[in-house]
Amino acid sequence: MTGIVFDLDGTLIDSAPDIRAAANAVLAAEGRAPLTLAQATHFIGNGASVFVTRMAEAADLPDDPDTHARLLTGFLERYETAVDLTRPYPGVPEALDALAASGHTLGLCTNKPAGPTRAVLAHLGLSGWFKVIVGGDSLPVRKPDPAPLLAAAERLGGAALYVGDSEIDAETAQHAGIPFALFTEGYRKRPAEQIPHDRRFARFGDLPRLAGDLLGSTVS
Structure with missing residues (x-):
């Protein structure tokens, strides 16, 4: 797992x-x-x-x-309750389903405070996939300090991949020594080519296969 x-x-x-x-x-x-x-x-x-x-x-x-x-x-x-205009990116629930069905445990490491994080996940029906949530106020430091990502990884029993969309996420993964997959359609400030990453993807439908390739596992 x-x-x-x-x-x-x-x-x-x-x-x-x-x-x-x-x-x-x-x-x-x-x-x-x-x-x-x-x-x-x-x-x-x-x-x-x-x-x-x-x-x-x-x-x-x-x-x-x-x-x-x-x-x-x-x-x-x-x-705290700003959820009405927020939407998952296309293919997110299906990708999370496929990853979980293949035996992966899933966690969140975000600079969003934990309260709004839990509120929006519940509103969108995404809460059930995540065993661990580390928010921007969960520790005394935030990303790009590696401590939040390392804490999430430890609570998952180890993590082999971090998935994010930004320069901050890439820097965090580098500091933590965890491979990074870049979602290119998010809030990055620079071209994807200028952001260090191990893999990149534009569609969540591609993430299960990409994760399988990177981690050497079979994804349903």
């Missing part, structure tokens, strides 16, 4: 519309213009606090601890 760990936002789910809606509600309360979807997508990846910092900078809001704390509190209040 082989553990496979996944990133969440931009990898399994397209959550940028919900994240943008939560951010824009905060900005509206501050009397500021909304973020575009492209801006919100670009700001995702380093956790909620960094997202809020980038949001505030784009809105020309003051860069001070009190303002940041107020914005972060407002954002997290909305983010």
Whole structure:
């Protein structure tokens, strides 16, 4: 049995519309213009606090601890239940089914806080596949520090593959010494060729075969 760990936002789910809606509600309360979807997508990846910092900078809001704390509190209040606009990428449930049926144990390692992670998984009916969830607030550090990924791997009894969509995910896998599969249709900032990876894929229908090839196992 082989553990496979996944990133969440931009990898399994397209959550940028919900994240943008939560951010824009905060900005509206501050009397500021909304973020575009492209801006919100670009700001995702380093956790909620960094997202809020980038949001505030784009809105020309003051860069001070009190303002940041107020914005972060407002954002997290909305983010906790921001699920209505989020969708799994095509083929995700089927790929998870195939991997689990082949004996792989599955986990999540994401910079999304654990509460919103569990909420969106439950809303989308994806919770049952994951034996382990390590969120952005589960440990004192976040990706690209390898500790969250290593913690997820340890709780799975070992992991032979990390699946993600971004430069941060690639760096995390490198630091952890775990092979990395890059989903090319997510929230990466650079061309896929410039992101270190062991395999890459654009369709989740290809992931079970790719994982089987990389791990030397047979996937149903």
